[in-house]
Amino acid sequence: MPEAQLALARPIIHHRTPQFTDLFLETRNNLQKILQTQNDVVILASSGTGAMEAAVSNLLSTDEQALAVVTGKFGERWLEICKAHKITCTALHKSAGEACSPEEICQALENHSETRVLLIQACETSTATSHDLELIAQSVHQKFPAVLIVVDAISALLTQPLKADDWGLDIVISGSQKSLGLPPGLAFMSISPSALERIKNNEASSYYFNLSIEVDKQRKGQTAYTPAISLIDALNETTQAILRQDLQKVLAEVELMAHCTREALLALNFRLLSSSPSSAVTAAFPPEGVSAKELIKKLDSKFGVMIAGGQSELKGKIIRIAHLGHLDLIDVFAVISSIELCLLMMGTKTEVGLGLKTALLEAAKTTNLSE
Amino acid sequence: MPEAQLALARPIIHHRTPQFTDLFLETRNNLQKILQTQNDVVILASSGTGAMEAAVSNLLSTDEQALAVVTGKFGERWLEICKAHKITCTALHKSAGEACSPEEICQALENHSETRVLLIQACETSTATSHDLELIAQSVHQKFPAVLIVVDAISALLTQPLKADDWGLDIVISGSQKSLGLPPGLAFMSISPSALERIKNNEASSYYFNLSIEVDKQRKGQTAYTPAISLIDALNETTQAILRQDLQKVLAEVELMAHCTREALLALNFRLLSSSPSSAVTAAFPPEGVSAKELIKKLDSKFGVMIAGGQSELKGKIIRIAHLGHLDLIDVFAVISSIELCLLMMGTKTEVGLGLKTALLEAAKTTNLSE
Numbered sequence: 098m099p100e101a102q103l104a105l106a107r108p109i110i111h112h113r114t115p116q117f118t119d120l121f122l123e124t125r126n127n128l129q130k131i132l133q134t135q136n137d138v139v140i141l142a143s144s145g146t147g148a149m150e151a152a153v154s155n156l157l158s159t160d161e162q163a164l165a166v167v168t169g170k171f172g173e174r175w176l177e178i179c180k181a182h183k184i185t186c187t188a189l190h191k192s193a194g195e196a197c198s199p200e201e202i203c204q205a206l207e208n209h210s211e212t213r214v215l216l217i218q219a220c221e222t223s224t225a226t227s228h229d230l231e232l233i234a235q236s237v238h239q240k241f242p243a244v245l246i247v248v249d250a251i252s253a254l255l256t257q258p259l260k261a262d263d264w265g266l267d268i269v270i271s272g273s274q275k276s277l278g279l280p281p282g283l284a285f286m287s288i289s290p291s292a293l294e295r296i297k298n299n300e301a302s303s304y305y306f307n308l309s310i311e312v313d314k315q316r317k318g319q320t321a322y323t324p325a326i327s328l329i330d331a332l333n334e335t336t337q338a339i340l341r342q343d344l345q346k347v348l349a350e351v352e353l354m355a356h357c358t359r360e361a362l363l364a365l366n367f368r369l370l371s372s373s374p375s376s377a378v379t380a381a382f383p384p385e386g387v388s389a390k391e392l393i394k395k396l397d398s399k400f401g402v403m404i405a406g407g408q409s410e411l412k413g414k415i416i417r418i419a420h421l422g423h424l425d426l427i428d429v430f431a432v433i434s435s436i437e438l439c440l441l442m443m444g445t446k447t448e449v450g451l452g453l454k455t456a457l458l459e460a461a462k463t464t465n466l467s468e
Numbered sequence: 469m470p471e472a473q474l475a476l477a478r479p480i481i482h483h484r485t486p487q488f489t490d491l492f493l494e495t496r497n498n499l500q501k502i503l504q505t506q507n508d509v510v511i512l513a514s515s516g517t518g519a520m521e522a523a524v525s526n527l528l529s530t531d532e533q534a535l536a537v538v539t540g541k542f543g544e545r546w547l548e549i550c551k552a553h554k555i556t557c558t559a560l561h562k563s564a565g566e567a568c569s570p571e572e573i574c575q576a577l578e579n580h581s582e583t584r585v586l587l588i589q590a591c592e593t594s595t596a597t598s599h600d601l602e603l604i605a606q607s608v609h610q611k612f613p614a615v616l617i618v619v620d621a622i623s624a625l626l627t628q629p630l631k632a633d634d635w636g637l638d639i640v641i642s643g644s645q646k647s648l649g650l651p652p653g654l655a656f657m658s659i660s661p662s663a664l665e666r667i668k669n670n671e672a673s674s675y676y677f678n679l680s681i682e683v684d685k686q687r688k689g690q691t692a693y694t695p696a697i698s699l700i701d702a703l704n705e706t707t708q709a710i711l712r713q714d715l716q717k718v719l720a721e722v723e724l725m726a727h728c729t730r731e732a733l734l735a736l737n738f739r740l741l742s743s744s745p746s747s748a749v750t751a752a753f754p755p756e757g758v759s760a761k762e763l764i765k766k767l768d769s770k771f772g773v774m775i776a777g778g779q780s781e782l783k784g785k786i787i788r789i790a791h792l793g794h795l796d797l798i799d800v801f802a803v804i805s806s807i808e809l810c811l812l813m814m815g816t817k818t819e820v821g822l823g824l825k826t827a828l829l830e831a832a833k834t835t836n837l838s839e
Contacts, residue, residue, distance in 0.1 A: 102477040102478075102479075103477060105476040105477050105651075105698060106473040106474060106476050106477035107473075108473075109645075109651050109652075111774060112652075113776075142513070142514055142515050142518075142652065142653050143513055143514050143518070143676060144513050144676075144693040144694040144695075144696075145693075145694070146675070146676050146693040146694075147513075147514070147676040147693075150674070150675045150676045177675060178675045181671075181672060181673060181674060181675040181678070182673070182675070272694075274480075274694060280476075280480050280696065280697050280698035280699070281480075281483075281513065281694040281695060281696055281697055282513050282653045282654075282696030282697075282698070282699060283653075300552075301552060302552060302553070302673070303521070303552060303674065304517070304521045304548060304549045304552040304553070305514060305515075305517050305518040305521045305677075306676075307552070322515040322516075322517040322518075323515040323516070323517075323643075323645060323652040324515075324652060325515075325651065325652055325653030325696070325699075326651050326652055326653075327476060327651035327653070328651070328653060328696075403482060405484075
């Protein structure tokens with residue numbers, strides 16, 4: 098977004114000034130609206146992983162237990178963070194592409210009755226798999242009212258509904274570089290009163306990530322340590338621009354992009370990885386005989402179209418197409434067209450144009466475009 | 469610097485690309501030259517405090533001991549970081565404005581023979597006090613060869629000599645927002661082979677700040693977590709521009725600025741806080757009867773000249789004038805002129821122009837300008 102890019106290039110204002118405080122409080126307020134919450138929002142100068150560590154190291158002590166839903170690489174990260182802080186964390190593993198149901202989570206909480214915090218991804222980016230957080234939060238709160246729910250929504254923000262207050266999500270984490278389309282370097286998180294109470298009564302095992310201090314400072318428009326000023330300036334521009342739109346419509350657009358992409362890929366004999374596909378990103382196995390690696394390389398070298406591959410054990414096996422950031426339906430048509438042409442060049446026998454036609458027909462079905 | 473500002477506004481390149489790897493390795497190499505080291509350099513998406521925590525939480529375990537030189541607010545931060553990580557840290561306190569001598573440090577290490585790491589500021593920004601790290605490192609290495617030296621050079625970088633390799637400084641920490649004049653959001657640190665060995669044999673008590681993983685990744689031009697891409701792009705531009713100059717001359721210029729400022733303030737009946745004044749920043753008590761707070765406020769409101777006040781127990785008592793970032797001798801004349809005018813408006817009886825005259829005469833003495 099040009100406004101955000103220009104904000105990044107602006108001369109830096111000093112952070113111990115009323116001018117910065119105004120900017121900060123405005124940005125914080127915008128984030129509250131986007132996260133649909135009245136809760137405190139804390140902005141950190143770090144990547145999203147820093148905010149994940151902040152949540153874990155501030156909510157839990159070494160003698161306390163957590164349960165992590167692990168459906169891919171970012172789920173694994175909860176375990177690694179808990180390990181670094183010597184916190185006991187039980188893993189509820191699912192195969193790549195599978196989401197965890199509310200029943201499975203409640204069963205695990207039943208089995209591990211000492212659990213104080215549930216750690217989960219709204220969207221597991223590595224497998225393009227989305228969790229139904231509304232249902233999960235409902236079940237967990239009903240049966241285990243003392244368990245706090247911490248959600249990594251780094252890639253999920255603005256790609257699936259996320260109602261921190263309505264659903265009772267205690268901590269919701271995201272960052273600057275996904276749907277907000279900004280350079281990386283900022284993470285932010287909402288913190289419910291119950292989570293804050295736990296944080297205040299716990300001794301944080303991080304120093305740079307001390308949420309108790311940050312909450313107090315940030316309410317007054319200051320930060321504990323030097324903030325990433327230019328990124329906050331740009332975040333203010335971007336969040337303002339988003340809030341000028343209807344959030345429901347923003348969501349519907351990305352959902353449509355994901356839907357059209359999935360249908361097009363299926364028509365081209367790809368197989369979806371996820372049984373609970375996210376709208377942030379689509380992951381799929383290429384048709385029989387097509388190398389994912391070669392396809393990704395060709396898309397970049399021939400058309401300048403950048404899509405991702407698999408991570409960890411999915412490396413070389415799948416393609417991943419993002420739908421977040423500054424993308425729209427035209428980009429879906431562009432990526433599907435390029436894939437069709439690559440498949441043709443790679444000698445597959447798919448009917449030419451079938452993917453694109455499918456995407457167009459799916460798009461035409463929605464009321465979004467007829468308004 | 470316009471080149472860096474434009475870099476910040478550039479479209480973001482993806483970090484898992486050869487293009488980013490090239491940019492990253494070039495920037496890393498520039499930082500090695502600026503830190504005068506062949507050691508590994510690690511860049512983190514955080515403020516400088518994050519890098520301080522990284523050093524402590526990666527070098528030390530809970531059963532190990534550190535010694536921190538505490539001469540002000542940033543020295544205190546070592547103690548707070550150690551406390552968060554349950555590391556025993558002895559404080560070697562000095563009064564505000566006093567530096568610690570090599571003898572005092574060696575005596576403390578003698579008294580605390582279990583000490584594994586010495587934590588120290590090159591420049592304690594809160595008191596504008598500089599440590600003679602060459603002498604300190606020499607004495608410590610001679611008598612306590614197993615003790616590692618960790619230097620917070622956040623404000624000291626490019627304002628006082630810092631020879632990581634020649635002096636054997638195991639970790640040297642700095643950030644983007646001081647002498648480099650960039651927006652905050654990046655910290656970086658050099659890591660000696662001895663420090664790296666310790667890090668490799670220790671279990672880090674941080675997750676986001678895991679130096680063992682970062683060193684391995686960053687040697688190959690990648691980072692463990694999403695890097696602050698646009699800031700790294702700008703850091704590359706800035707470090708390139710600095711390396712086109714003679715580093716000795718860059719240092720001499722800032723030393724001259726600090727010297728002229730000190731002499732001018734003394735002529736105007738200010739009293740310097742520090743007996744070992746830094747070139748990064750000058751701290752002084754105003755003349756009898758002049759309120760530091762009022763002076764700072766007037767400088768800003770009447771002349772748009774921003775200087776800092778004291779922190780913690782020095783709040784309201786001193787003024788602090790920075791010499792780093794995009795400043796030169798002309799800025800010294802500007803700030804001294806403005807101070808003179810403010811003093812006049814505040815009814816003090818100092819001879820008008822004496823500060824400025826002193827600054828000019830001191831500047832004229834140097835060979836810097838006659839070349």
